[in-house]
Amino acid sequence: MEKNKPIRTYKAGGVKASVFENKAEYNGKQTTMYRVALDKTYKDSNGNWKSTSSFNATTELNRAILVLQKAYEFCVKLEEKTNGDNKDNGDVVEEEYIE
Numbered sequence: 001m002e003k004n005k006p007i008r009t010y011k012a013g014g015v016k017a018s019v020f021e022n023k024a025e026y027n028g029k030q031t032t033m034y035r036v037a038l039d040k041t042y043k044d045s046n047g048n049w050k051s052t053s054s055f056n057a058t059t060e061l062n063r064a065i066l067v068l069q070k071a072y073e074f075c076v077k078l079e080e081k082t083n084g085d086n087k088d089n090g091d092v093v094e095e096e097y098i099e
Contacts (some may be wrong), residue, residue, distance in 0.1 A: 004022070
């Protein structure tokens with residue numbers, strides 16, 4: 001089974017919000033729903049990259065809020081676009097770095 005890739009990713013430091021598009025049938029109609037995954041990447045003491053969903057309250061929550069706000073705005077715009085015209089945005093993957 002092919003892994004669902006994000007259609008947009010927002011990054012601030014090691015904090016990342018990825019937007020995923022899911023198509024489903026609801027009440028006999030094809031519909032598109034969006035979900036957002038939030039995580040942080042870091043290097044452990046051995047230099048290996050790790051991922052977590054835990055954030056430092058004073059240094060990382062502000063970044064999490066920022067990338068989540070950007071992801072939310074993107075999803076709202078997508079829903080406005082697709083609400084009625086069902087355009088497919090294809091397999092475009094975009095990233096935006098925020099610093």
